Amino acid sequence: MDFLIEQPDTVEEAVRILAERPGAARAVWGGSDLVVEVRDGLSRPEVVVDLTRIRELVEVRETGDGGLSLGAGVPLEHLARRPELAERFGALAEALRAVGSVPLRFGSTLGGNLATASPAADSAPPLLVLEAEVEIAGPGGRRRPALADFFQGPRRTVLGPGEIITRILLPPPPPGARGTYLKFARRRALDLALVSVAALGWPDAEAASGVRFRLAAGAVAPTPLRLPAAEEILAAGRLDEETRTAVRRAVEAAVRPIDDVRAAATYRREMAGTLALRAVDRVLRTLEGGVA
Amino acid sequence: MKVMMSLTVNGKLETIAVRPGATLLEVLREDLRLTGTKRGCDHGDCGACTVLVDGEPRLSCITLALQVRGRRVDTIEGLAREGYPHRLQEAFDREGAAQCGFCTPGVLLSAAALLAGNPHPTREEVRDGLAGNLCRCTGFQKIVDAVEAAARGEGDR
Ligand SMILES: Cc1cc2nc3c(=O)[nH]c(=O)nc-3n(C[C@H](O)[C@H](O)[C@H](O)COP(=O)(O)OP(=O)(O)OC[C@H]3O[C@@H](n4cnc5c(N)ncnc54)[C@H](O)[C@@H]3O)c2cc1C
Ligand code: FES
Ligand code: FES
Numbered sequence: 001m002d003f004l005i006e007q008p009d010t011v012e013e014a015v016r017i018l019a020e021r022p023g024a025a026r027a028v029w030g031g032s033d034l035v036v037e038v039r040d041g042l043s044r045p046e047v048v049v050d051l052t053r054i055r056e057l058v059e060v061r062e063t064g065d066g067g068l069s070l071g072a073g074v075p076l077e078h079l080a081r082r083p084e085l086a087e088r089f090g091a092l093a094e095a096l097r098a099v100g101s102v103p104l105r106f107g108s109t110l111g112g113n114l115a116t117a118s119p120a121a122d123s124a125p126p127l128l129v130l131e132a133e134v135e136i137a138g139p140g141g142r143r144r145p146a147l148a149d150f151f152q153g154p155r156r157t158v159l160g161p162g163e164i165i166t167r168i169l170l171p172p173p174p175p176g177a178r179g180t181y182l183k184f185a186r187r188r189a190l191d192l193a194l195v196s197v198a199a200l201g202w203p204d205a206e207a208a209s210g211v212r213f214r215l216a217a218g219a220v221a222p223t224p225l226r227l228p229a230a231e232e233i234l235a236a237g238r239l240d241e242e243t244r245t246a247v248r249r250a251v252e253a254a255v256r257p258i259d260d261v262r263a264a265a266t267y268r269r270e271m272a273g274t275l276a277l278r279a280v281d282r283v284l285r286t287l288e289g290g291v292a
Numbered sequence: 293m294k295v296m297m298s299l300t301v302n303g304k305l306e307t308i309a310v311r312p313g314a315t316l317l318e319v320l321r322e323d324l325r326l327t328g329t330k331r332g333c334d335h336g337d338c339g340a341c342t343v344l345v346d347g348e349p350r351l352s353c354i355t356l357a358l359q360v361r362g363r364r365v366d367t368i369e370g371l372a373r374e375g376y377p378h379r380l381q382e383a384f385d386r387e388g389a390a391q392c393g394f395c396t397p398g399v400l401l402s403a404a405a406l407l408a409g410n411p412h413p414t415r416e417e418v419r420d421g422l423a424g425n426l427c428r429c430t431g432f433q434k435i436v437d438a439v440e441a442a443a444r445g446e447g448d449r
């Protein structure tokens with residue numbers, strides 16, 4: 001691989017270098033997407049901007065209101081091992097442990113996972129149900145879009161020239177919320193999801209069913225996807241056979257999977273419905289049990 | 293154009309000139325001649341290139357050498373101490389956990405990192421800790437057996 005490397009100490013410096021060379025400069029943290037891409041000749045950056053020396057990117061901070069701020073460069077394995085993630089953001093903790101393998105997770109990050117914007121990115125469905133925001137720093141300053149507005153298509157995001165992700169903000173989850181992440185793949189480690197679903201549920205007296213849910217799916221559309229129609233149905237009534245069928249139908253109608261070497265679209269569509277119902281059942285069991 | 297960098301490899305401070313695009317794996321094998329770390333897939337998939345950076349297992353084929361400047365890197369060459377094999381190496385020998393041996397350096401470093409953080413892992417935890425290291429020969433059972441044996445302290449030196 002043939003490129004120059006810059007190793008800035010601050011976000012501002014990184015942004016400046018990236019903005020000076022639009023198209024020719026690329027950020028790197030773990031390299032698990034970028035180095036592989038460059039080695040395969042899929043991109044040829046002239047300059048690689050190493051973000052690993054920027055202190056700000058490896059901070060994890062309480063936001064004071066029950067939310068959490070996750071630096072874009074904290075290794076996924078470090079995040080997965082943090083007790084506050086397991087306690088308050090269980091769906092995300094489960095999803096991080098489903099990424100690749102232990103040595104891969106010690107060298108890869110949320111910033112990289114989101115910026116790559118694979119429809120199968122494991123961090124995306126839990127971050128969608130947690131209604132995370134993405135803080136972006138660029139030549140024009142900082143902005144903070146919702147993750148739901150961040151993905152534009154497969155491998156396409158709202159990141160403009162010179163922009164990097166600095167942190168991911170998790171707002172406080174609804175009181176009593178429990179979450180889960182189910183990844184369906186051919187093997188348990190080192191494999192991308194064929195279909196994945198994250199669910200977050202919490203007691204809500206105003207919902208006819210007594211429980212409100214958020215659902216999101218991965219690997220079944222050009223971008224990771226919230227499933228609002230299924231969420232409505234779950235809030236509207238008791239989870240009987242009729243509701244289950246309606247939820248399944250709503251999920252199947254929302255997803256737009258592709259056929260590829262790993263699975264057929266029809267299979268992915270059915271599995272999305274199945275996983276959504278399994279995730280809901282799992283959350284309901286933990287809500288009844290009162291423990292995460 | 294090469295860039296100077298220092299890093300500590302197996303306890304020894306090394307100062308070398310590296311190409312900016314060189315991976316840690318290339319520098320270990322080609323510049324430092326530490327060929328115990330293997331290049332399997334060069335894509336992060338097989339774990340043959342696993343080394344420890346500040347005690348954490350990392351895939352050296354997708355890590356740029358300059359990213360570990362100033363850090364502590366441990367490779368398979370540093371696992372044995374004063375000529376005596378590490379208890380994991382003893383256990384691998386006794387349990388028949390290595391056949392061709394190509395995956396073994398990476399597996400041993402992943403296992404060493406696992407035991408450092410979790411001295412008495414369950415079988416499931418061992419499998420999970422080693423899931424990033426593929427072995428084409430042993431079928432994995434003997435590897436897991438050997439890590440469990442080492443964790444029980446058998447073959448301690
Ligand atoms: C063997 C293997 C298995 C994998 N398995 C999984 C899996 O199971 N699930 C999964 O979701 N992914 C998987 N991946 C993909 C990859 O590991 C993840 O997407 C990872 O989170 C990327 O993080 P990184 O720090 O390595 O990113 P890098 O490779 O360093 O960067 C990735 C991309 O993001 C950009 N970038 C990096 N950081 C930032 C930032 N802060 N702001 C803006 N842009 C940035 C880079 O320019 C590059 O385009 C796998 C990869 C490999 C090689
Ligand atoms: S050579 Fe690095 S993971 Fe295969
Ligand atoms: S012993 Fe041959 S690959 Fe593992």
